[in-house]
Amino acid sequence: MEQLREMLKGHQLRTTTCREDVLSTFISKKNALSHGDLEGMLGENYDRVTIYRTLKTFLEKGIIHKVLDDEGLRYALCSQNCSEEKHQHDHIHFKCNECGETNCIENLHIPAVKLPEGYMPENFNLLIQGICPKCKS
């Protein structure tokens, strides 16, 4: 509980119950969450818009990062110490076609790619879809 306050303070954010709840949800669930997921879990306590703004703030401050998959947009905790200035993410995301969960695979980096002449890459985003260990029968 106190840990959450510290995390928020560390990013120059005021402590509010919505921010604490959203943050602790990300910490307890390990998988990526959409706005809709959070609304489902916290929507009785907070307005939709407040949850959106919380996500937006967390994104700007480097607390969470975007995770893209074929269904849309989700968010997951930044494991490295990201900040307002620098979001660094070159890890892989895995989406399970069975349970629908999307997870960061933190310890696995995206392999280098040799692009044709003239392309200047800045960001890499690799999504792998398949069956996750939990759903492998």
Place this chain on the structure above:
Amino acid sequence: MEQLREMLKGHQLRTTTCREDVLSTFISKKNALSHGDLEGMLGENYDRVTIYRTLKTFLEKGIIHKVLDDEGLRYALCSQNCSEEKHQHDHIHFKCNECGETNCIENLHIPAVKLPEGYMPENFNLLIQGICPKCKS
């Protein structure tokens, strides 16, 4: 013109002007297009819903494939001969942060990744963002 009819016929699709126009737009533009893009270009001739359904049909028949980027969903022609049964795409997509265009890089394949135990990969989707050759000053 006649070529379009052949392509549609080859996928067991009736020839309609909307399908011809959408298909020829994909052929002439080289980059990935969103529904909104197509609506902007053809929206005066066809209803929004018709364009949606055309995209959905093309998707199912293996004429186009989905392209994901941080702004949402786009579509691009399948270069290989995809069909209703088999969509095969392991190429890279590049989105330019300057002009906003997203393109298939057909001749470059996604490098192999060694996932942790238990993961069974089925699909790979690599999006690289940066500056494209056209926008490189």
Place this chain on the structure above:
DNA sequence: CATCAACATGCAACAGGGTTGCAAAATATT
């Protein structure tokens, strides 16, 4: 601990993307 400026929230309202049902129109087949 009371005051206050800065910030966060709820509410209402809106724009956009995407979907469905159904009647009318167009297509391919005979």
Place this chain on the structure above:
DNA sequence: AATATTTTGCAACCCTGTTGCATGTTGATG
């Protein structure tokens, strides 16, 4: 030319995400 089948347009709808503004909270300060 007649017909069965598919496609279209329209209206209506849901979901996601955004904005403006008045009200409520937070944390810093004296």
